[in-house]
Each structure stands twice: as structure tokens, then as C-alpha cells.
Amino acid sequence: MIEHRPGFTIFCHAMLLLGVAALVFPLWITLVASTHTASEMRQVPIPLWPGTHMFANYYTVLTKGVEGASTAPMARMLFNSLVMALSISIGKIVISILSAFAIVYFRFPLRMFFFWMIFVTLMLPVQVRIFPTYKVVADLHMIDTYAGLTLPLIASATATFFFRQFFLTVPDELMEAARVDGAGPLRFFWDIVVPLSRTNMAALFVILFIYGWNQYLWPLLVTTQESMYTAVIGIKRMMPGGEQAVDWNLVMSAAMLAMLPPALVVILMQKWFVKGLIEQEK
Amino acid sequence: MMASQKRAQYPVGWLPYALVAPQLAITIIFFFWPASQAMVQSLQVQDVFGAHVQFVGLLNFRELFADPYYLGSFWVTGEYAVLMAGSAMIISLVLAACCDYLIRGTRAYKMLLVWPYAVAPAVAAVLWAFIFSPGVGIFTFVLRQWFGYDWNYLLNGGQALTLVVIASAWKQISYNFLFFLSGMQAIPKSLIEAAAIDGSGPIRRFATIIFPLLAPTTFFLLVVNFIAAFFESFGVIDTTTQGGPVRATDMLVYKVFEDGFKGGDLGGSAAQSVVLMAIVIGLTVIQFRFIERRIQYA
Numbered sequence: 001m002i003e004h005r006p007g008f009t010i011f012c013h014a015m016l017l018l019g020v021a022a023l024v025f026p027l028w029i030t031l032v033a034s035t036h037t038a039s040e041m042r043q044v045p046i047p048l049w050p051g052t053h054m055f056a057n058y059y060t061v062l063t064k065g066v067e068g069a070s071t072a073p074m075a076r077m078l079f080n081s082l083v084m085a086l087s088i089s090i091g092k093i094v095i096s097i098l099s100a101f102a103i104v105y106f107r108f109p110l111r112m113f114f115f116w117m118i119f120v121t122l123m124l125p126v127q128v129r130i131f132p133t134y135k136v137v138a139d140l141h142m143i144d145t146y147a148g149l150t151l152p153l154i155a156s157a158t159a160t161f162f163f164r165q166f167f168l169t170v171p172d173e174l175m176e177a178a179r180v181d182g183a184g185p186l187r188f189f190w191d192i193v194v195p196l197s198r199t200n201m202a203a204l205f206v207i208l209f210i211y212g213w214n215q216y217l218w219p220l221l222v223t224t225q226e227s228m229y230t231a232v233i234g235i236k237r238m239m240p241g242g243e244q245a246v247d248w249n250l251v252m253s254a255a256m257l258a259m260l261p262p263a264l265v266v267i268l269m270q271k272w273f274v275k276g277l278i279e280q281e282k
Numbered sequence: 283m284m285a286s287q288k289r290a291q292y293p294v295g296w297l298p299y300a301l302v303a304p305q306l307a308i309t310i311i312f313f314f315w316p317a318s319q320a321m322v323q324s325l326q327v328q329d330v331f332g333a334h335v336q337f338v339g340l341l342n343f344r345e346l347f348a349d350p351y352y353l354g355s356f357w358v359t360g361e362y363a364v365l366m367a368g369s370a371m372i373i374s375l376v377l378a379a380c381c382d383y384l385i386r387g388t389r390a391y392k393m394l395l396v397w398p399y400a401v402a403p404a405v406a407a408v409l410w411a412f413i414f415s416p417g418v419g420i421f422t423f424v425l426r427q428w429f430g431y432d433w434n435y436l437l438n439g440g441q442a443l444t445l446v447v448i449a450s451a452w453k454q455i456s457y458n459f460l461f462f463l464s465g466m467q468a469i470p471k472s473l474i475e476a477a478a479i480d481g482s483g484p485i486r487r488f489a490t491i492i493f494p495l496l497a498p499t500t501f502f503l504l505v506v507n508f509i510a511a512f513f514e515s516f517g518v519i520d521t522t523t524q525g526g527p528v529r530a531t532d533m534l535v536y537k538v539f540e541d542g543f544k545g546g547d548l549g550g551s552a553a554q555s556v557v558l559m560a561i562v563i564g565l566t567v568i569q570f571r572f573i574e575r576r577i578q579y580a
Contacts, residue, residue, distance in 0.1 A: 012380035026409040095304040102301035132316030152312040214402035216517035262400035
């Protein structure tokens with residue numbers, strides 16, 4: 001703020017508060033809906049203040065699921081989502097830090113060819129090659145397995161790029177010094193490169209965790225058993241189509257549970273999240 | 283371009299190959315193989331049981347572009363992308379400009395504006411579908427009671443598209459906001475101060491200094507928002523309108539899934555995938571050419 005303009009300052013606060021209200025309103029409605037009984041949620045208009053059935057609803061959703069629609073317990077789906085999000089984020093970080101290290105620190109035949117092979121994958125999101133990928137996974141008997149759920153999504157170039165850009169900023173002297181001291185490439189990687197990359201890994205982890213947790217189309221295709229559903233697709237299965245009334249109180253409890261882990265990651269790791277988001281696109 | 287390699291490097295041995303092997307293996311199995319399959323399939327016709335395969339050249343593509351439903355889907359996707367990207371960008375630009383102008387309390391605003399990024403598109407859609415539910419939705423009630431407006435997105439195509447746009451834009455605002463804000467904070471304060479001393483007010487400064495200097499960010503976000511509109515709409519559509527009513531929200535990504543998995547038309551679906559690939563590659567190339575230019579001039 002450079003000049004004193006109380007009117008404009010108030011205008012800015014008003015706009016921001018309006019924006020916050022618009023973004024938070026659905027969350028409030030969801031929270032309120034998750035604390036009432038099914039019949040209370042069928043009134044018009046619905047209540048706008050929390051009720052008393054919060055624990056009952058969350059308990060039902062976590063342990064039993066929704067009667068008449070999907071009966072899989074949400075606890076299991078949250079566990080599946082967690083496995084998926086962690087495998088994707090850790091898997092991507094590991095394979096891409098290794099390949100970025102090789103591409104930056106070694107000169108070997110086919111280096112540029114490999115680099116371009118990885119680079120091309122930047123261009124095609126999984127939605128586009130969905131059928132053939134599904135067929136490959138089916139042929140490998142990986143339907144309804146964690147491997148099938150996560151491996152195809154680990155194939156992407158963004159993380160490799162992110163590490164490559166970072167390695168290029170690491171001073172060459174570090175490597176030369178390590179060499180003079182007799183450290184081989186693996187030793188240099190483990191003792192110097194990995195510790196230096198720690199903040200970058202944290203930043204990437206936040207972005208990839210959210211990416212993995214929020215997947216929709218892929219888990220929808222590769223899971224056929226309720227015990228393999230992830231939280232995000234589980235919610236959809238709780239809403240029976242057609243004339244059947246939706247138990248909004250339970251669906252909204254499930255939605256709260258599915259939003260909580262990625263939201264916590266963003267809020268608790270906000271510094272790294274912003275760093276990861278902005279730098280990944282450079 | 284920046285140097286793409288180090289001055290000093292390790293000698294060649296088996297090690298670099300071992301280091302790139304995991305990523306290459308996954309890329310080949312789950313990326314190159316399926317992508318090439320999609321291209322081959324797009325030139326073939328298969329019967330329902332997959333027993334009889336025939337090479338038909340570009341027939342699938344010709345049929346595709348003669349199909350009024352496909353062209354309609356193109357139109358709907360374009361309409362959706364423009365509405366979604368436009369509204370999400372304008373709203374987030376205003377919010378970021380306000381946040382950039384203020385000094386106090388911006389951390390709290392930032393925190394409150396950023397969290398929807400963490401919400402899955404499909405879950406965001408469920409929240410908005412509840413708010414706009416024809417039976418119990420609170421906005422449906424308000425629209426009917428206060429404005430006498432009849433809302434039922436399950437019957438009205440325009441309303442269905444509106445719902446889908448709101449649910450996606452809601453989530454996209456956080457992302458755009460962060461990028462706009464960090465772009466604005468990278469602008470040297472001395473420029474803004476000099477303009478203020480010369481007597482230009484905050485709106486004028488925004489229009490003549492901040493917004494023009496923000497052009498790279500704006501352009502980048504435009505591409506990213508379009509890509510998001512093309513590909514992340516799947517979860518939103520599938521949990522709310524399922525392409526309906528009467529194909530009013532039948533986006534390109536949704537149609538690939540519908541025609542392939544539900545309709546069993548593998549060749550047609552593969553051809554659609556190839557068209558989508560061409561669109562993404564086009565958008566990515568535009569983005570990269572632009573980024574290269576930014577590196578040269580900035």
C-alpha cells in the first residue's frame with residue numbers, strides 16, 4: 001500500500017471477503033449437511049446450521065457405507081486413496097530424480113533420445129490414451145490391484161523436468177570437489193544431491209499427493225471390486241441414479257472425509273505447495 | 283536456452299542406463315505402447331467381440347467429422363472452456379489484485395482462497411450438485427422463492443452447463459489466484475511507487491503497469507485453463523450431468539469414454555483420442571514456443 005486511500009482499501013477487503021465467502025460457502029453447506037439426519041436433509045429449505053448427528057453419520061459412512069447404494073465402508077476407500085496418493089507421489093519422485101540425475105550428470109549415447117522420450121509424455125494426459133492403457137493393464141492382470149491403479153500414472157515427465165531444472169542450478173564445483181575426494185557418482189548422488197533436493201522433493205510431494213488423491217477416471221476403470229474403490233469414486237457410487245432419493249447427509253460426510261487429507265496437506269505444507277506449483281511450471 | 287548439461291560429467295558406464303531404466307520402462311509400457319495402439323486402432327474397424335479387425339484408413343475420422351453429435355460435442359466443449367477459463371481468470375485476477383494492493387491480512391486471505399485447489403474436481407461437482415439439486419438444493423430454493431426462477435439442471439441444458447462451469451471454475455480460481463499473485467509480487471515495487479508519486483491511482487496503475495507486465499502469466503494461465511477445461515471436466519460431468527440433458531454437456535473427453543466403454547465403438551473412440559492428442563500437443567507447443575520467447579527476452 002503506497003498511498004492512504006481508506007475507501008479503496010475497504011473495497012479491496014470487501015472483494016476478498018466476497019471471494020472467500022463464495023469459495024467457503026459450499027464447504028459450509030457440506031459440513032452442515034453432514035451433521036443432520038437423512039430426513040432432516042429432505043426438508044425444503046435444508047437447515048443452514050449444524051445439527052447433532054455428526055458422529056452418527058461419520059461412523060456410518062466410515063464403517064458401513066450407504067444403505068441401498070454402495071455398501072463399501074469409507075475407511076477402506078480412504079486407505080486405498082492413501083496408498084494410491086503415496087505410491088504415485090513417492091514413485092514419481094524416486095524414478096524421476098534418478099533419471100534426471102542420469103540425464104544431467106552423465107554424457108552417454110542415447111542421452112538426448114531418452115530425454116525426448118520422457119519429454120513427450122508431458123503432452124498426453126492419461127484421459128487421452130485411456131482405452132489402450134486400460135487394455136495393457138488388463139493384459140498384465142493388474143485390474144483391481146494397487147499396481148494397476150498407480151503404475152500408469154507414474155509415467156509422466158513433469159517431475160523429471162522439475163529435478164532437471166534444479167540440478168542445472170547446482171554449482172559444478174560440488175561435483176568436482178566430490179570427485180577429488182574420491183566419491184563415485186552414487187555416493188555423490190546420495191550424500192550431496194539428495195540432501196540438496198529436499199525442499200524440492202517436499203514441494204513436489206504436495207502437488208503429486210493431491211494429483212494422486214484426486215484421480216477419478218483411472219480408478220473408475222481399473223477397479224471393479226468395492227474393496228478397491230478410492231474415496232473420490234466411492235462418493236459417486238453413493239449417489240444412486242434415477243428416482244431413488246440420495247442420502248445427502250451420508251454423501252456429504254463422505255465428501256468431507258475425501259476432501260480432508262489433501263486439504264490438510266495443502267494447508268500444513270503451504271510454503272512448499274506454493275513453491276512446487278509455481279516452479280513446476282517454469 | 284540454458285545449458286542442458288554440466289561441464290564436468292561422469293564417464294559412461296552401465297550406471298546411467300540403470301538410472302533411467304525405471305522411468306523408461308514405465309514410459310514404454312504405459313505410454314508409448316498404448317498411445318501407438320490408439321493410433322493403430324483409430325485406423326481400424328472392429329466388431330463387437332473383437333474377433334474381426336479390418337483396416338479402414340481414415341474412415342473413422344471421416345465418420346467422426348461427419349457426425350453431428352461429435353461436432354456438437356466440440357461446440358459444447360469450446361463453449362464450456364471459454365466460459366470456465368474466462369470466469370475463473372477474471373475473478374482470480376480481481377482477487378489477486380486486491381490481495382496485492384493490501385498489506386495486512388493477506389496471509390489469511392491467501393489461506394482461505396487457496397484450499398479449493400486440493401478438492402478433487404469430482405468432489406467439487408458433488409458439492410455444487412447438492413447446492414443446485416432440483417429437490418433440496420439451497421440455491422434452487424432461493425431462485426424459486428425469491429426470484430421465481432425455475433431451476434432444474436437435469437432438464438434444462440443451459441442450466442446443466444452453468445452448473446458444470448461453476449463447479450469447475452470454483453476449483454480453478456485458487457490455482458489462477460496463486461499464479462496471478464506471485465506474478466504481481468514479482469513486479470518491482472519501485473515502478474508502482476513511481477507511478478503513484480506521479481499521481482496515478484490504484485486502478486490506473488493496474489491498467490497501465492501491472493496488467494501489461496502480467497501478460498506472460500495471463501497467457502500461461504489461459505493455456506493451462508483450457509487444458510484443464512478439456513481434460514479435467516471428466517470427473518465433473520460424470521458425477522453431475524453425465525453429458526445430459528440431451529447432450530448439453532457432452533464434452534469431448536466424456537464422449538471418448540462413452541463411445542468406447544459404453545458404446546463399444548473402439549475405432550471411433552480411438553479416433554477421438556487421436557484428435558484429443560492433437561489438440562493437447564497443439565496447446566503444449568504454443569505454450570513452449572511462448573516460454574522459449576520469454577527466456578530470450580526477459
